[in-house]
Amino acid sequence: xxxxxxxxxxxxxxxxxxxxxxxxxxxxxxxxxxxxxxxxxxxxxxxxxxxxxxxxxxxxxxxxxxxxxxxxxxxxxxxxxxxxxxxxxxxxxxxxxxxxxxxxxxxxxxxxxxxxxxxxxxxxxxxxxxxxxxxxxxxxxxxxxxxxxxxxxxxxxxxxxxxxxxxxxxxxxxxxxxxxxxxxxxxxxxxxxxxxxxxxxxxxxxxxxxxxxxxxxxxxxxx
Ligand SMILES: N[C@@H](CCC(=O)N[C@@H](CS)C(=O)NCC(=O)O)C(=O)O
Numbered sequence: 001x002x003x004x005x006x007x008x009x010x011x012x013x014x015x016x017x018x019x020x021x022x023x024x025x026x027x028x029x030x031x032x033x034x035x036x037x038x039x040x041x042x043x044x045x046x047x048x049x050x051x052x053x054x055x056x057x058x059x060x061x062x063x064x065x066x067x068x069x070x071x072x073x074x075x076x077x078x079x080x081x082x083x084x085x086x087x088x089x090x091x092x093x094x095x096x097x098x099x100x101x102x103x104x105x106x107x108x109x110x111x112x113x114x115x116x117x118x119x120x121x122x123x124x125x126x127x128x129x130x131x132x133x134x135x136x137x138x139x140x141x142x143x144x145x146x147x148x149x150x151x152x153x154x155x156x157x158x159x160x161x162x163x164x165x166x167x168x169x170x171x172x173x174x175x176x177x178x179x180x181x182x183x184x185x186x187x188x189x190x191x192x193x194x195x196x197x198x199x200x201x202x203x204x205x206x207x208x209x210x211x212x213x214x215x216x217x218x219x220x221x222x223x
Pocket of ligand 1 (some may be wrong): 073
């Protein structure tokens with residue numbers, strides 16, 4: 001059965017592959033599972049039909065037969081459980097990979113999202129210059145630990161897994177990538193993830209939606 005995911009009809013990231021349907025698309029591409037996409041406007045996100053899919057009115061969601069899921073991590077985990085290739089078979093290695101998935105979405109992502117929201121919402125506030133270095137430091141604490149653990153390995157724990165997919169996705173957020181040049185092994189890690197053919201297919205598919213929406217807006221403006 002072909003799953004259907006939801007994605008922004010018009011993503012605010014200008015096609016940079018940051019909206020969180022990216023992780024889901026990437027996972028589906030890694031396991032070569034075709035999927036349909038239901039595009040949703042910002043208005044429709046908060047309407048009943050979408051709130052039934054995700055009570056928080058966000059993308060991405062995932063529907064497959066009578067299963068409806070929200071939360072990108074849960075969706076990626078579901079895909080990884082149903083298909084070979086994204087989680088190791090060895091039970092202990094599998095448990096560790098799932099641990100890293102949580103680490104990506106909680107321990108590492110949390111200060112990154114905090115820095116991101118601060119830059120977006122508090123840029124004009126009097127405390128901005130004083131507070132930003134504190135938030136930078138919180139992100140750096142996580143990046144330093146991650147960098148130390150990764151060392152010169154290609155992936156977090158053995159071969160590429162859903163954990164790397166989520167971690168690379170988190171590190172691609174601008175609030176992290178701005179600090180990554182100080183961590184060359186993490187920059188290389190992200191580049192390795194982005195070089196995967198499945199990442200590229202996912203990125204191109206998400207970009208195509210942005211390009212079509214922009215072309216449509218420009219055509220309307222010219223009319
Ligand atoms: N923890 C959620 C976060 C989802 C999320 O933040 N989605 C954003 C796009 S990346 C969204 O829908 N924003 C619109 C809104 O919150 O109104 C996940 O990983 O799925």
